Amino acid sequence: MRDVVVIGGGLSGLAAARELQRLQIPYRLIEVKKRLGGSIISEQRAGFTLDGGAFAFHRDDDWSFLKELGLEDALCPVKDSHRRDLVAFKQGSQMLVDALAQGLTGTFIHRMAVSSIGTLDGHFTLCLENGLMWEAAAVILAAPARHTERMLRTVVPEFSQKLMDYGYDTITRVSIGYEKDDMPVPPIFPWDVAIPFYAWTDDPNRVPADHILLNVGVRMLPRAVKADAIVQELHREMKASGKPVVSRVDFWEDADPLPPHLPEFDAKMTTLKNLLPAGMALAGSDYDGFEFAKRIRAGQQAAQKVGDYFKS
Numbered sequence: 001m002r003d004v005v006v007i008g009g010g011l012s013g014l015a016a017a018r019e020l021q022r023l024q025i026p027y028r029l030i031e032v033k034k035r036l037g038g039s040i041i042s043e044q045r046a047g048f049t050l051d052g053g054a055f056a057f058h059r060d061d062d063w064s065f066l067k068e069l070g071l072e073d074a075l076c077p078v079k080d081s082h083r084r085d086l087v088a089f090k091q092g093s094q095m096l097v098d099a100l101a102q103g104l105t106g107t108f109i110h111r112m113a114v115s116s117i118g119t120l121d122g123h124f125t126l127c128l129e130n131g132l133m134w135e136a137a138a139v140i141l142a143a144p145a146r147h148t149e150r151m152l153r154t155v156v157p158e159f160s161q162k163l164m165d166y167g168y169d170t171i172t173r174v175s176i177g178y179e180k181d182d183m184p185v186p187p188i189f190p191w192d193v194a195i196p197f198y199a200w201t202d203d204p205n206r207v208p209a210d211h212i213l214l215n216v217g218v219r220m221l222p223r224a225v226k227a228d229a230i231v232q233e234l235h236r237e238m239k240a241s242g243k244p245v246v247s248r249v250d251f252w253e254d255a256d257p258l259p260p261h262l263p264e265f266d267a268k269m270t271t272l273k274n275l276l277p278a279g280m281a282l283a284g285s286d287y288d289g290f291e292f293a294k295r296i297r298a299g300q301q302a303a304q305k306v307g308d309y310f311k312s
């Protein structure tokens with residue numbers, strides 16, 4: 001049996017690889033970046049755990065999948081500007097990526113992109129960016145729509161055409177650590193459409209004693225604005241005193257997918273998924289929701305779909 005190629009090493013791709021392994025289906029995972037995690041990147045610095053991407057989540061999401069990964073005690077409380085009951089990972093969201101990747105024995109290829117996909121004699125052919133061709137019995141697409149669109153141009157042009165309109169908002173995620181007395185709690189920014197949300201925690205797993213960590217999402221900031229200037233501006237706007245102990249600024253060009261906000265999105269995606277050839281499955285956040293539980297489930301379902309295809 002030829003193996004399955006999983007394209008993308010974010011949560012969706014890793015969950016798919018894990019499920020393939022459970023089903024004893026051989027796989028290769030290809031990831032264009034040198035690290036796994038996609039939109040997740042965590043860093044430990046000066047006693048703080050900073051998240052440059054996904055940081056805070058709804059407590060009442062379905063977190064039951066954490067148990068199987070040994071992460072049932074991994075969440076800590078976070079407060080946010082909308083007074084929601086949120087949680088974060090005690091050692092950063094990367095904790096989940098690492099747990100998903102642990103024990104995976106398939107082949108992992110990093111720093112290599114899949115450029116396009118074709119079919120030949122009942123199997124898939126994948127053209128890599130270095131010109132190499134791979135063959136695969138099945139493919140799991142766990143990359144964002146803007147990349148999938150290009151990969152599928154030849155093999156499913158009508159699918160690709162629809163994904164071409166897929167738009168995103170940019171976001172700059174800013175983490176700032178303070179001594180507790182220096183940051184007003186709750187922090188209040190002058191009303192501004194450019195700051196859609198912010199969240200903070202003083203959980204001892206994430207910050208040193210008597211410190212606090214703020215994570216702000218800022219829209220409409222050009223990439224060229226210097227990180228220090230952004231931190232200083234936020235510091236001034238919320239009337240913090242002292243100096244930040246630590247900060248981290250991450251600019252994400254294509255962060256928030258826009259189409260999922262449209263009422264017809266789910267129906268459209270169902271129609272699109274039906275255009276995929278047998279042996280090809282889709283499992284990324286651009287297709288059915290960003291929540292982590294959905295990512296894990298979508299990855300697992302994609303692997304199961306491939307498993308069913310092999311049985312048929």
Ligand SMILES: Cc1cc2nc3c(=O)[nH]c(=O)nc-3n(C[C@H](O)[C@H](O)[C@H](O)COP(=O)(O)OP(=O)(O)OC[C@H]3O[C@@H](n4cnc5c(N)ncnc54)[C@H](O)[C@@H]3O)c2cc1C
Nearest residue numbers: 008010011012032038039054055056113114143147285290
């Ligand atoms: C900046 C940011 C902040 C977020 N914050 C939150 C939050 O606070 N709370 C929350 O619930 N959710 C948040 N999310 C959403 C959440 O992070 C995502 O839903 C989830 O991580 C997506 O996982 P994924 O595997 O589907 O996609 P991704 O994480 O995008 O992974 C896709 C992977 O595919 C790789 N790839 C792309 N093209 C190719 C190619 N041609 N060949 C090989 N590999 C390729 C990419 O490098 C990437 O690693 C945030 C997302 C972003 C971007």
